[in-house]
Amino acid sequence: MRSMIQRYAFRLTLLLPAFLLFVTGCNVEHPFIKKIAFKDSLSIIIEFAGEPDPDWATDPGNYSVYEKRDPDVHLAISKVILGPDKKTVLIRFGEEINQAEPHVVVLTPIHSQGKDLGSAILNVKRLHIGELFAILIGAMLISNYVFTKYLGLCVFFGTSKKRDTAVGMGITFTIVMVASAMMSWFLYQFILKPFELDFLQVVVFIGMVSLSVQAVDTVLRKVNPALFKAFGVYLVLVIANCIILAVPLTLANNEYSAMESLMLALGAGTGFLLALFLMSSARERLELADIPPTYRGLPIAFVTAGLFALAFMGFSGLVIF
Amino acid sequence: MAATKKTNKELVINGILLENPIFRLALSMCPAVGLTTSVKNGLLLGSAVLFVQICSSCTIAAIKNIIHPRIRIPTYTLTIATWVTVIDLILAAYVPAAYKEMGIFVKLIVAFAIITMRLETFACKNTISASFWDGLGMGIGFMFGMVSIGFVRELLGAGTILGYDVLGFKPLLFFVLPAAGFFCVGIMMALFNYIEVVYNRFKEREQ
Secondary structure (H helix, E strand, O other): OHHHHHHHHHHHHHHHHHHHHHHOOOOOOOOOEEEEEEEEOOEEEEEEOOOOOHHHHOOHHHEEEEEOOOOOOEOOEEEEEEOOOOOEEEEEEOOOOOOOOOEEEEEOOOEEOOEEOOOEEEEEOOOOHHHHHHHHHHHHHHOOOOOOOOOOHHHHHHOOOOHHHHHHHHHHHHHHHHHHHHHHHHHHHHHHOOOOOHHHHHHHHHHHHHHHHHHHHHHHHHHOHHHHHHHHHHHHHHHOOOHHHHHHHHHHHOOOOHHHHHHHHHHHHHHHHHHHHHHHHHHHHHOOOOOOHHHOOHHHHHHHHHHHHHHHHHHHHOOOO | OOOOOOOHHHHHHHHHHHOOOOOOOOOOHHHHHHOOOOHHHHHHHHHHHHHHHHHHHHHHHHHHHHOOHHHHHHHHHHHHHHHHHHHHHHHHHHOHHHHHHHHHHOHHHHHOHHHHHHHHHOHHHOOHHHHHHHHHHHHHHHHHHHHHHHHHHHHHHHOEEOOEEOOOOOOOHHHHOOOHHHHHHHHHHHHHHHHHHHHHHHHHHHO
16 A cells, blocks of 8 residues: 555655746746846847847847846946847856846847837846755745644644544645646646736636646545545545635745745645644644543644744754755 | 424524524634624624625525525535625725735635534525524624624633723733634633533423
């Protein structure tokens, strides 16, 4: 049983990043611009979908670049070079730029074949492995969804009576969390945002969650009945967990990229698993303790959770990178 | 379960005391722990939940006969999500400062177990008016729970009520700390249990 779970989890962890590498990379919001990235420590490269007018493209006055953190300090552009295919532009700077910081590039209205295509504001960000790790640890420990954000408590108290139940719930939750967060990210970036349907966030995300729970349920029932028997009961409970909705909302608000979203979802899932495991271990002990009758059951569980929350406050000063 | 035989008044009292969502049913604990540092927050989120509960109860009661039983849960979820979007936009437009303070919790009303549970156990079997009164009772019960926890925490932690200084000093600063929400809810639940035990003993003695 256990080896089967491990095998499936292993396959999932292998497949997901491979899929994600296809969809990540660019952070572009203008239809005429295909790609923007750091070239080296002195230049940024922009790839256009068509050919911009050479006069417009090579004029440094049409570009302004600044670090996202301080928008008032514009970086000095030494020159702009149009590539041999007339579609790529290389912006060279006088001094080295700090690639760890996200940068913003503002273009004046783009001219192409005599047409005005409107101005563009572009974000340039390096896919920084340390940043991803920071998001993972942040969601798991520093701002643990149960102990420092107080979400998902109904399910947390409901399933933390026994250790087996707690671990089963935690694993099921992590899998559904990652799957639904990735789908929500995709829907938000490619459907809700382009069509300006932001106000539908809640409806779409909750629909997405119920759909993915139903899908996991159906697939698991047919493909692996043994696994379904072990984890099927927890699937329904996943919908009642606020965290599963809080994560898509967070990643939509913060404009996370696909990789960052994966890390946030993974961190939230494993953080919930960790919280459940800790709590169930404590509650199994509480069964044997001599507790005043009025405190038996939920009240003492809440007080215990409060102690855990105080302990987790110790992580709040932790800064990664 | 057939349609309810309770009067409107009984339905409201049922929601506030006998089946209080926070202290008796122990549902929707997240806002009760996370958002009760002041009475004001409790009042605002409580009224948002009251609105969503009444509107979705009435909607489901009105369309209960045309919902196929197999898709009833998704229907409930989407109905709630629609009303939550409505209140979310209203709050964002009219009370932006307080909305910012409540943060993500307004949108998370969708996932509050209490609303779905009332639709499943009450609204889908009863008339629109009965569902209205039940929703009113549950909403007020939730608001009562939130406000009472907020009252204790704000009074003990900051020495104020609704922002007005009443004590002049801060008895237990610990209570405004986020983690104290758990302690406060735990202790108040125990208090409710104790009141029940004392009440039952009192009743036995009378007989």
